[in-house]
Amino acid sequence: ELNQPLAALRTLSGNTVRFLQRGALDIASSNLHTINELVDRMGKITASLRAFARRSDDGGEARLDQAVDAALMLLHPRLQRTNVRIDRDYAQEPGDVCLAIDQTRLEQILVNLIGNALDAMRDQVDRRLWLTGADTGSHFQLDVRDNGPGIAPDARVH
Known part of the structure; x- marks a missing residue:
């Protein structure tokens, strides 16, 4: 579940460096915004996985x-x-x-x-x-x- 956003992060971060070097700040900014969204999504996935992995202490409700x-x-x-x-x-x-x-x-x-x-x-x-x-x-x-x-x-x- 994490592989797709990780692959996208690798591509976007590499492209963003090149866009910054060329002075294409609008595209670099857009890429950084997308990277931020992917990181948020990965955080939600890992939080769900953590909750999934540990036993719940909600007393069976x-x-x-x-x-x-x-x-x-x-x-x-x-x-x-x-x-x-x-x-x-x-x-x-x-x-x-x-x-x-x-x-x-x-x-x-x-x-x-x-x-x-x-x-x-x-x-x-x-x-x-x-x-x-x-x-x-x-x-x-x-x-x-x-x-x-x-x-x-x-x-x-x-």
Whole structure:
């Protein structure tokens, strides 16, 4: 996830030095602005990875909106490359959904489910992902659906 912005930083920084030497300050300034944005993005990615790597101390309660946002942040480069449309419908305000699960664990589950959905849609032209949820009274059900081809019948027996 960090390789793409690192490669862009290498190219932009090298070009910026040459533009400064030539006196092309407008282009150099634009490159520096882009570099700043890439560094911010990398900071968000590493912060998400750090939070992902360490155990959460939130006592086993997770907020759905934060978990989905963290998962999408980690998957952002893939989402951007695949141009997938994401529809969210939680049947209530996502900030109001608190779940009895460790925050980091929920994020890991969502990254796996969404990542699997992206893999399933690899050959689709119009990629769509639906995150739909509902409070059933005793628990909250979150469905992660995609418009991929589905699982082949012969693979379902495994």
